[in-house]
Amino acid sequence: MSSTRKFLSHLLVLALLPLAGVFPSYPAHGQEPERVIFATRNIYLGADVGIAMKKLPNFPAAAQFMWDQVRANDFSQRAPLLAQELINTGAQVIGIQEATTWHCRTGLFSKEVVVHDFLGDLIKELGSRGAKFSIAAVGQERALNPGFEIAPIPYLTMVEDRDRFPALFGKERAACGFTISDALLVRDDVEVIDAGTSEYSAKYSIIPTLMTIYRGYSWADLKFGASTFRAITTHLESLWDSNVIPNAALQADQLIGDLKNSKMPVVILGDFNSDPRDPRAADDLQVNPGGQPAASEECVAQVAQPTLTTAIDRCNAYWKLLRAGFVELSPDALDPKNYTWGADALLAGPAPDRIKASVAMGANGVFTDRLDYIMIKNGASAFNGAIFGAQWPEGLDTWSCSSREQITLTNDGASALGRKLPPAKSEGRCLPSDHAGIAGAADLPASEIRDPRLPERARSPFTFWRISGVLVLLLIAGGVRWRWRRRSLRRGLGVSKAVE
Numbered sequence: 001m002s003s004t005r006k007f008l009s010h011l012l013v014l015a016l017l018p019l020a021g022v023f024p025s026y027p028a029h030g031q032e033p034e035r036v037i038f039a040t041r042n043i044y045l046g047a048d049v050g051i052a053m054k055k056l057p058n059f060p061a062a063a064q065f066m067w068d069q070v071r072a073n074d075f076s077q078r079a080p081l082l083a084q085e086l087i088n089t090g091a092q093v094i095g096i097q098e099a100t101t102w103h104c105r106t107g108l109f110s111k112e113v114v115v116h117d118f119l120g121d122l123i124k125e126l127g128s129r130g131a132k133f134s135i136a137a138v139g140q141e142r143a144l145n146p147g148f149e150i151a152p153i154p155y156l157t158m159v160e161d162r163d164r165f166p167a168l169f170g171k172e173r174a175a176c177g178f179t180i181s182d183a184l185l186v187r188d189d190v191e192v193i194d195a196g197t198s199e200y201s202a203k204y205s206i207i208p209t210l211m212t213i214y215r216g217y218s219w220a221d222l223k224f225g226a227s228t229f230r231a232i233t234t235h236l237e238s239l240w241d242s243n244v245i246p247n248a249a250l251q252a253d254q255l256i257g258d259l260k261n262s263k264m265p266v267v268i269l270g271d272f273n274s275d276p277r278d279p280r281a282a283d284d285l286q287v288n289p290g291g292q293p294a295a296s297e298e299c300v301a302q303v304a305q306p307t308l309t310t311a312i313d314r315c316n317a318y319w320k321l322l323r324a325g326f327v328e329l330s331p332d333a334l335d336p337k338n339y340t341w342g343a344d345a346l347l348a349g350p351a352p353d354r355i356k357a358s359v360a361m362g363a364n365g366v367f368t369d370r371l372d373y374i375m376i377k378n379g380a381s382a383f384n385g386a387i388f389g390a391q392w393p394e395g396l397d398t399w400s401c402s403s404r405e406q407i408t409l410t411n412d413g414a415s416a417l418g419r420k421l422p423p424a425k426s427e428g429r430c431l432p433s434d435h436a437g438i439a440g441a442a443d444l445p446a447s448e449i450r451d452p453r454l455p456e457r458a459r460s461p462f463t464f465w466r467i468s469g470v471l472v473l474l475l476i477a478g479g480v481r482w483r484w485r486r487r488s489l490r491r492g493l494g495v496s497k498a499v500e
Helices: 003-015 049-054 059-072 075-089 118-128 165-169 247-259 317-323 352-361 404-417 464-493
Strands: 034-042 093-105 113-117 133-135 144-150 158-160 173-187 191-199 204-207 211-213 216-224 227-235 266-271 372-377 386-388 399-401 428-430 437-444
Touching: 034 075, 034 227, 034 266, 034 372, 049 059, 059 158, 059 173, 075 118, 075 386, 075 399, 075 437, 093 118, 093 165, 093 227, 093 266, 113 118, 113 165, 118 133, 118 173, 144 191, 144 216, 165 173, 173 216, 173 227, 227 247, 247 317, 317 372, 352 404, 372 437, 399 404, 404 428
Parallel strands: 034 093, 227 266
Antiparallel strands: 034 437, 093 113, 093 173, 133 173, 144 173, 158 173, 191 216, 204 211, 216 227, 266 372, 386 437, 399 428
């Protein structure tokens, strides 16, 4: 590790020291509480799903758009930076969102190949740096919950990749899809007592009854030293409809209900897709440049300078969790310097249409919203946390990206912010994710209290993509059968192809 990285690492550790106790500790039998450091990071699936969805029902165009962005946002370049950032926090427990696998196949009967495994690559990078992490698991139960997925369906999600596919498939085109998951990683010195996943009942349908986005959470009961606690990682829904309570708020209600009788310390790590200022004015791009939930009759506008006492929580997952007794380990969510989302989808700094808004808010010129949090409940001392991975373009944790769009975005963004440009303006400087990360420390009481397992909820196997795959298979099978019947009929009638 360079001297500069060591210095930054020491700064982050200092930031996680006890700055202000929130709850008293409750040590058992005179034992001292255990200090545990937590971190959360949305590592980004690599493409802008929102833009891709606007291209529907042209599925091949949407698929190619996403694949091209994933290639530009090269995870082999991002994974080492993400791993080192997480190591620098000293975290023993890490919540990961958008742990994405991209998988492809050339035909309905061909083998499906995993082309990208973001979580696997991240764990390898952590291990190569001496940090041994694994997915929290006991037997067959793992804290890995698959969420939103698009299956690789030939003729429907076909993409072209002339560089990678010939070596993998012997051709330049393949059908590709992805699965994004929430994963709970634990360092090898943390004992896993139990683990599992659960689904939220509130689901967002892009195409009603057909194309549905599923969300849930991963959890594990852990033991570190003399302390036993429960950790949960989740990614609440980002999409919302006008004049309807956002699914993120409904999912927060369910999570609160699942945990209402908890006795052991509980820590939630995740992307809540909820800013303390939501819902916001729909038509004010300076206030709501990221398209967060807008005020409506059903979801009235959030009060100015909301507090735990004055905030309206009906349509806001963040305030719901605080009102349910959770306390932030993460830094002040109302301070613009602690915003964690708003970078461009190509990661080359700020989205062009959000730069002015970010600066006007008092943020860093890149981020415009606070969506990521660490929250804790039950018998612990929580301390102020720290934001990491938010410096651009001068940050040590940026990487050299090379697409024409990334180079243009970098130079335009740096010029607009009056920041140092890359050498000769010939390269782009990209962030490791479109979200910043958060780390926070807590002193957990020495205790062996155990709560019952969380509810196990499974999703329906009959999703749009499963059904679509079956339909395509049936159509192809039907076409083959029809051609066979016509050929048999021709033979029976003595009809030649020449006179058909």
